[in-house]
Amino acid sequence: MNLVKQDYFQASKEFDFDATVSNAISGNFTAMNACYECCDRHAGADAVALIQENADGSSSRHSYAELRDQSAQFAHYLTQQGVQAGDVVAGLLPRGHALVVTILGTWRIGAIYQPLFTAFGPKAIEHRLQNSAAKLVVSDAANRSKLSDVEHCPAVMTVTDAQGVGLVSGDCDFWSALTSLSTDFEPVLRSGDDPFLLMFTSGTTGLAKPLEVPLRAIVAFQRYMIDAVGLRAEDSFWNVADPGWAYGLYFGITGPMSMGLPVLSVAGLFNLDRCLEIARKYNVNNLAGAPTVFRMLIAAGGKVADQWQGQLRVVSSAGEPLNPEVIRWFKEHLDVAINDHYGQTEMGMVLCNHHNLEHPLHMGAAGYASPGHRVVVLDENFNELHPGVPGILSVDTEQSPMFWFNGYKDMPTTAFQGRYYLTGDTAELNTDGSISFVGRSDDVITTSGYRVGPFDVESALLEHPAVIEAAVVGKPDAQRTEIIKAFVILQEGYEGTPELAEELRIHVRNRLAAHAYPREIEFPNELPKTPSGKVQRFILRLNEVNKYHEQQAAKQAAC
Numbered sequence: 001m002n003l004v005k006q007d008y009f010q011a012s013k014e015f016d017f018d019a020t021v022s023n024a025i026s027g028n029f030t031a032m033n034a035c036y037e038c039c040d041r042h043a044g045a046d047a048v049a050l051i052q053e054n055a056d057g058s059s060s061r062h063s064y065a066e067l068r069d070q071s072a073q074f075a076h077y078l079t080q081q082g083v084q085a086g087d088v089v090a091g092l093l094p095r096g097h098a099l100v101v102t103i104l105g106t107w108r109i110g111a112i113y114q115p116l117f118t119a120f121g122p123k124a125i126e127h128r129l130q131n132s133a134a135k136l137v138v139s140d141a142a143n144r145s146k147l148s149d150v151e152h153c154p155a156v157m158t159v160t161d162a163q164g165v166g167l168v169s170g171d172c173d174f175w176s177a178l179t180s181l182s183t184d185f186e187p188v189l190r191s192g193d194d195p196f197l198l199m200f201t202s203g204t205t206g207l208a209k210p211l212e213v214p215l216r217a218i219v220a221f222q223r224y225m226i227d228a229v230g231l232r233a234e235d236s237f238w239n240v241a242d243p244g245w246a247y248g249l250y251f252g253i254t255g256p257m258s259m260g261l262p263v264l265s266v267a268g269l270f271n272l273d274r275c276l277e278i279a280r281k282y283n284v285n286n287l288a289g290a291p292t293v294f295r296m297l298i299a300a301g302g303k304v305a306d307q308w309q310g311q312l313r314v315v316s317s318a319g320e321p322l323n324p325e326v327i328r329w330f331k332e333h334l335d336v337a338i339n340d341h342y343g344q345t346e347m348g349m350v351l352c353n354h355h356n357l358e359h360p361l362h363m364g365a366a367g368y369a370s371p372g373h374r375v376v377v378l379d380e381n382f383n384e385l386h387p388g389v390p391g392i393l394s395v396d397t398e399q400s401p402m403f404w405f406n407g408y409k410d411m412p413t414t415a416f417q418g419r420y421y422l423t424g425d426t427a428e429l430n431t432d433g434s435i436s437f438v439g440r441s442d443d444v445i446t447t448s449g450y451r452v453g454p455f456d457v458e459s460a461l462l463e464h465p466a467v468i469e470a471a472v473v474g475k476p477d478a479q480r481t482e483i484i485k486a487f488v489i490l491q492e493g494y495e496g497t498p499e500l501a502e503e504l505r506i507h508v509r510n511r512l513a514a515h516a517y518p519r520e521i522e523f524p525n526e527l528p529k530t531p532s533g534k535v536q537r538f539i540l541r542l543n544e545v546n547k548y549h550e551q552q553a554a555k556q557a558a559c
Contacts, residue, residue, distance in 0.1 A: 032215045033187035034107035034196040034254075035071055040187065042260030043068045049257060052097050053278060055268030062097060064260070067104055072185035073178040074105025081136060081155065085110030085188050088132045088198055090154075092116040092125065092139040092147070095243060095265040098159040098174055102138045103253065107196055110188035112212070114198040117244030118142075119514035122149035123460060124208075129153065131210050131409075132198050138174065141166020192216035198409070199246055201345040202444050202453030210409040211346055217404040218258055220348050220372065225255040227371055228341055229288060230314045230355025236282050238264045240275070240289040245450070246345040247318055251288065272300050276307055285312055290319035290449025294326050294338065295479060305333040312336040314355040318343065319449035320481045321437050324364055342366040342437060344423060345451075346405045346415075350395060351375055351435055365434035366427070372402025377429045382417045385429060390438050393427035394420040443537045445474035447482050450515045454537060457516055460508045461486060466494040467504070471527050472518060473541040476548040486518035487527060487540055496523025 039049065043064040050062040083089060089106040091113065093099040106113040114132050116125055125146055129137065139147060140159040144166055147153050159174040160166040167173055190196075195212035202208055225231045229251070237256060241248035256263050266278055275297070278284070294317060297304045315330060315338040322340035330338040343349030353359075353367040369375040374396040377385045385391045397403050398419040405421065407413050415422050426438040445452045454472035461470040469489035474482030488504065490496060501521040509517035528539040 030191055031189040032192050032194075033110065033189055034215055034218065035104045036187040037218055038107070038254060038257040039064055039071060039104050040068050042257075047260060048262045050097060050100055051262050051264045051282070053264070053266045054096070060097065062100075067100060069183035070101045070178060071104035071108050072183045073181040074101055075108040075185040076181040077157075077172075077177050078105065078109050078111065078136070083109065083111055083135045085190065086112065086194070088112045088114050088134040090114040090116055090129060090132065090134040090137045092118060092120075092137055092143045093159065094118050094140060094142070095267050097265075098138070098140070099243065100253065100263070100265070101178075108185055108187050110190045110194070112195050112198050115244045115249055117242065117513065119244075120146070121509070121511045121513060122146050123463075123511040124456070124513055124516075126150040126153075127207050128200055128210075131200075144168055144171075190215060197249070199249075199345050201246075202451045202456065207456060207459070208453060209411055211405065211407075212409050214404050214406075217348065218254060220370075220402040220404060221250050221255040222258045223371060223402065224251060224349045224352070225259060227356050228339070228349060228352035228354050228367075229255075229286065229316050231256065231259065231261065231286060233259075233261065235261075235286040235313070236264070236284045237261065237286040238266075238279070238282070238284045238288070240266075240270065240287070240293055241319070241449075246348075247290075247343075250348055272296060272303075276304065279311070280307060283311065286314050286316075287312055288316040288318070291317050291322050291326060292320075292448040292480060294330070295323070298326065298329050308334050310335065315339070316341055316355070318349065319451075320446045321366070327363070337361075340366050342435075347395065347403060347421070350400075350403070351393075360432055360434075362430055362432055362434040362436070364436055365430060366437040368434050370402065372400060374399040375435060376420070377427050377435065378420060378422070382420060387429045387431045390426055390428045393423045393425045393435065393437070395423070397421055443473065443541070445472070445482050445484055447474065447477075447484060448480045448515060452484060452516045456512060457484060457486065457508060457518060460512045461488060461504060461518075463511065464504060464507050466490055466500060469527060469535075471535045471537055471540055473537050473544060475520065475541075475544040483519045484517065485520040485522065485544060487522050487524055489525075489527060490523060 047064050048061050049064040049067050052060045089111050091099055091102045103113050114134055116128060129150060134154050136155050136157060138157045141161045144158055147156055156171045157174050158167050158171045193214050196215050197213035199211050199213060200208040231237055239248060239252035241252055243249045243253050253263055264282060312334055315336055317338055318341040327338055330336050339353035339355055341349050342351035350370050350373045351366045352370050359368055376394050376396055377391040378394045379385055379391050395403055396419055428436045428438055430436060443454050457472040458470045461467050467488055468491045471487045473485055475485040477483045504521055505517050528536040
């Protein structure tokens with residue numbers, strides 16, 4: 001059915017969210033707004049929307065009603081600046097109150113929110129802002145200086161610190177600007193196919209690629225929270241992923257808020273003591289994050305086991321394959337199942353070991369297709385494979401009503417072959433219907449839960465005057481899954497000293513991101529190449545994999 005504007009708001013109040021948004025999936029829902037779905041519709045009875053833990057130890061709680069009013073004020077500010085529905089507003093902000101208001105206010109006017117991870121350097125920020133044509137960037141005092149090195153930076157709104165420090169000449173102060181504005185602003189309605197998020201995903205042959213997330217994806221995000229994360233109204237839920245990335249933004253903010261549940265937001269550096277303190281303070285019983293976080297907890301051993309025994313009900317892992325030893329440790333020491341989930345920025349989570357759906361547990365498998373998705377394994381001719389044969393992990397888009405990715409923004413892609421979307425990963429179908437992740441089919445590096453495109457790192461290295469050529473690969477690592485290793489050919493007159501290696505590491509870290517610098521740098525005389533001159537990263541990567549296995553075998557023999 002097609003609903004007119006007033007009918008939409010009434011229907012959202014009277015009917016279950018799943019039922020209303022299901023119309024958007026089928027193309028029948030012509031009116032939607034992300035701020036209404038994730039805020040306004042939950043604003044009664046003073047329901048808590050955000051629990052904020054600050055780096056200085058202070059904390060605050062914010063209701064859906066408060067966020068509704070503040071997002072309306074921000075919406076008024078945006079319209080005063082000429083920002084309209086369909087425009088992009090970027091946020092270079094840490095976890096916190098201002099971030100959520102920025103996101104909701106952007107959505108309220110029908111505009112598109114673009115996250116900028118706070119660990120990004122000027123180069124990574126510049127590429128994303130220029131590509132998105134953002135009309136405004138909201139930053140904070142700690143990150144504002146990065147924007148000074150960005151060419152053609154749009155207008156900036158700054159969240160100052162408690163003393164009002166951090167404002168650059170020409171900027172607008174965030175909270176001061178909102179104070180005098182009206183708290184009434186009716187959400188601007190869009191169609192289910194209109195975008196509400198602009199994300200970037202790492203690539204192997206170019207800079208990070210933009211993709212638009214349509215409003216109808218909200219229902220897929222919510223179903224993941226219910227079916228896979230097993231989120232209940234009575235849970236104390238904490239997704240430790242940063243909202244500058246897809247998993248944190250999709251499932252740390254959008255998903256829980258679409259259900260009207262509180263978001264636990266923890267600012268500051270993540271470390272073991274802080275993790276234990278927050279989990280104990282809020283009695284967290286539903287935890288989500290990357291295996292790197294869980295390996296850190298395991299390394300602490302008895303300290304974690306003593307404090308968390310019997311507290312956690314469910315634990316969800318995403319971002320990289322979950323190691324079997326992590327599964328065993330959590331079951332043995334904390335008596336809780338930790339379930340592996342698989343997804344991408346392009347499509348959310350489509351392969352999960354579900355907490356809220358009964359199914360057999362296949363040790364080592366990434367899981368089963370999420371409801372609304374048909375996930376298959378294809379051969380090189382795009383034929384579906386039987387169990388036990390490795391192939392290309394893919395989604396049958398014709399039989400996946402929850403699948404929302406339509407391609408990269410203003411860019412061609414070979415990811416779609418007929419009815420199938422090819423993930424670029426290798427997997428194997430099991431006889432029980434589960435699917436096991438085998439590995440990446442391309443050169444994207446997974447390090448500590450982050451996906452890093454080698455091209456970005458190579459480009460940053462080539463900006464240094466000492467570098468004439470560079471190749472970057474992932475090197476296996478027990479703690480981080482992979483670390484970034486660079487092979488660098490130097491200009492004449494430079495020597496590959498430890499001092500130069502450190503200089504290059506700092507250069508990449510400052511220009512690109514804190515997680516995307518090469519921890520190891522090697523200075524070979526030449527790089528392996530095809531006859532046409534293309535660098536063969538796979539040879540370098542294979543050599544690193546072989547050396548890693550030899551080292552592991554030597555350690556076992558020594559024991």
